Amino acid sequence: MQAEIITIGDEILIGQIVDTNSAWMAKELNKVGIDVSRINSISDQKSDIINSLEESLERVSLVLMTGGLGPTNDDITKKTLSDYFGMNLIEDPRLFKRVKERLAGYGIPMNKFNREQALIPDKARIIDNNFGSAPCMWFEKNGKVVISMPGVPFEMKGIMQEEVLKALQKHFSTPAIVHKTIMTEGIGESVLAEMLIDWEGNLPDYMHLAYLPSPGEVRLRISTKGESEDRLKAGINEQIELLKKIIPNNIFAYDDMPIEQSVAELLLEQGMTLGTAESCTGGYIAHLISSHAGSSRYFKGSVVSYSNEIKENVLKVKSDDLEKYGAVSQQVVEQMAKGARELLNVDYALATSGIAGPDGGTEEKPVGTIWIAMASKNGVISKKLSLYKARERNIRVSALKVLGLLLQELKKKDVYCNCSN
Structure with a gap:
């Protein structure tokens, strides 16, 4: 079962707003067995x-549209669809009452434009919009379905979740679809693909792998489609067991989660604490860690030591080493990690320079020359990275790489598998 999405609005085409509706709709449709084969943004x-619309209906049996249902003159979707399907616009008393009450709640008097919100195509199926005034309209022609919804994300999502998805499952016969995401780090896409050639080649026909x-990091997404959801899940778990034997040290999660969340789970399980000393990453590692609720249970703090003065006076990096080797060196980054571990009184400290x-x-x-280090009671592990000329990319990759060092250390102490469905 395939569908297409059409988003209507000049504001999308000129870049005034970002079309987040389509991504959300595609994800939710996929959950109920409907694949989105094309997304198109068009003008008013x-x-x-x-x-x-005609082009889409030639290809698929379901088209979902958003936008152009507001009360102003540039909102022409309802009139256009009514004409296209040969219907007349009539005032719906129930909808008129709802619009009037909603406006009264905001202290806004009814006018000509607001009243037109109560007009509906006389032969369309109207789906209640409990989140706004514009109606959701369901049209059918030659066995194909067109659904028009408001472009306001809050309204569209509410209508989809409350009514549309359930109605589509009743109207169409859809298969079960199951996706599984395996998170990997420490290995590039091309190298990973080479390592997985045989495994990927032997996947069952009903499975598809995406890099x-x-x-x-690299996400591996296994997508399956069939009649039995239980069978699909069992098949995925069998393949994951085989995958774990090929790249056991590169998998950090069996769900779509960031590496800092996997680190957090292990720190909590083991009762360990963490701190950071950051130079080139400027506090980005601390930001990643502290952006998750409950991080205060394992994350104690960070020293952003951009200057040599802070490295020397706060983290106790030797001035002779700063002068001899420079701030970007193995000697300095290792001392930063040690100094942060002692200063913050933590089990693990991460450092970047x-x-x-x-x-x-x-x-x-x-x-792009960057040194990363991790200090623990067992000593210090450091690594040199040779990255890119792009600042933001360098900062993010450095943060993920040093978190990867910590993850590998934590995994040595814990059998980490969260592959249940």
Whole structure:
């Protein structure tokens, strides 16, 4: 079962707003067995609406539209669809009463434009909008369905969750769809793909593997489709067991979660604490960790030591080493980690020092040269990264890489598997 989404609004096309509706709708439709094969954003023009709709109906049996249902002259979707399906607009007394009461609640008097919100196509199926005044309209033609919803995300999501998704499941026969995301770190996409050639080649026909890379990590998403959800889940678990034997040290989660959340779970399980000493990442690691609720139970704090003065006076980095090796060096980053662990009185301390860019590099230490370190009671582990010329990317990758060092250390002490469905 395939569908297409059409979003209507000049504000999307000129970049005034970002179309978040389509991504959310596609995700929710997929959960009920409906694949979105195409997403199209168009202007508030009658010809564009009709042309896009006709093209979509040639390809699929379900089209979902958002936008153009407001009370102003540029909102023409309702009139356009009514004309296209050969219907007349009539005033719905129940909807008129609802619009009037809603406006009264805001202290707004009814006017001509507001009253037009109560007009509905006479032969369309009207789905209640309990979150706003614009109605949701369900049209059918030659066995195909077109649903028009408000473009306001709050209203669209409410209508979808309360009514539309349930109605679609009753109207169409849809298969079970199950996705599973495996989070990996410490290995690039191309190398990972090479390692998984045989495993991927032997996946059952009803399974599809997608590689979803981002700075510092790669998501592996297994997608399955069939009649039995239990069978699909069992098949996925069998493949995960095989995958774990190939890349046991690179998997950090069996759900779509960030690496700092996996680190947090292990720190909590083991009763350990964490602190950071950051130079080139400027507090970004602390931001990632503290952005999750409950982080105060394991995260004690951070020292953002941009200057050598702070490195020396607060983290107790030796001035001789700063002068001899420079701030971007193995010697200095290891002392930063040790100093943070002692200063913050934590079990683990992470440190970064490097040249994030876009300038500041030298022939010996070009932009993207970054040292990371982790200190614990067992000593210090450090690693040199040779990254990019893009500052934001360097900061994020450095943060994820040093969190990866900690994750590997924590996994040595804990059998970590969260692969149940």
